[in-house]
Amino acid sequence: WLASGSLFPLSCIHTSASLQKLGKWEKKNRIVYPPQLPGEPRRPAEIYHCRRDIKYSKDKMWYLAKLIKGMSIDQALAQLEFNDKKGAKVIKEVLLEAQEMAVRNHNVEFKSNLHIAESMTGRGRYVKRIRYHGKGMFGIMKIVRCHYFVKLVEGPPPPPEPQRTGFDQAKEYVQQLRSRTLVNTL
């Protein structure tokens, strides 16, 4: 009964400030850079957002995260809206929240001017339960949860790298052959 940090019986205000331990990803939103000198190029805004303990498998979520990586936010939202997976809805909500946060708190001017720099999944807290089979047999099942992390950066999405063709590979091979040195000779 002395759980909420105050001792007065009539005050029901709970005096502890933070709810739980903040994860590393949430803390990344708190770094403050020193003011830029007038000559430097404008630093693009970076917004970190995540959602913890989503009831979905991290491997299944990975496919969606890989789909979105590198797209602009509008394209990503469009793709997720018409994707049939369960995780697509969750990721869409996360992206919308992050966009909202960017415009409101992080001084981003245009909400479409964002692209997804990083999007990752991580393992959440698993819980073991009994799965009942016939004939009194049982198995232990894992209730699987995942976290989803996203980093939005202001600016148009970076152009995709040109694919490595056979010609490039051949060129590199020839270059390697040419850069060999002869050891223990004149």
Place this chain on the structure above:
Amino acid sequence: SVLHPAGAAPACLVVPVRTKKRFSVPEWARELSPEEKEKRLKSSGAVFPDQRIERTFYLACTADIIDPYVPPEGDARLTSLSKDGLKQKMEKLKQTAASQLALRKVKDHDPDFSTKTFPEKAQEIFIEAHNCLANFNKQKLHSLVTERCYPEMVRGNRYKTIRWSFVESLEPPRVVHVRCDSIMNRGNLYGQVTVRMHTRQILAIYDRFGRLMYGGEQVPKDVLEYVVFERYLVNPYGTWRMHGKIVPQWAPPKDPIVK
């Protein structure tokens, strides 16, 4: 009497316990009227606390500016050399009766107060408070600024860098308005003094990523402000602290935030 505490036993509760059947209620179990109950309690010597344990709070400042000063239109536009400007100046503190009354009350509680010396001190407090804001020195800021003003100054600034500097004061600051009021109880006096300051300041706010959001480092701006200072008069250790600013309706619009 520990075995049958008369005050605590609920008289109307019937406990279905199978005991020896009795046909008359015994002396100690019959219902008591409230006076008899009190007598029993007093005789048994039980002491109950009369007061409820209440959480006390201390009001160090008022919630709002009492009777805000309405600055006349075109205050900064007229110079003090022209006739209109002089007239405006003369009309001020000398006339308003309420201000004079309040001034007298303030002088009762604080004999050192005077309208001549106070504006300089007020300006010093103002400059100190803004420097603390720029350096995020919260403890000192709390002592220079009231609790009502503190969130107004600090909100939204946690992840921003603020650079502020005071260049010079274009006109000497003046006391324009004094009010004295008590809240909750009759004798609980708080004094509020409005000081008019016309100064030149440099303000630059950088957002989280170091990009300039407002103002400029090399751009001094002329600012006409009506700053309200407050003090808890009844408290002998009270100090004058910044309470808020009055923004007149004819003030020029602020610059937009650079994104």
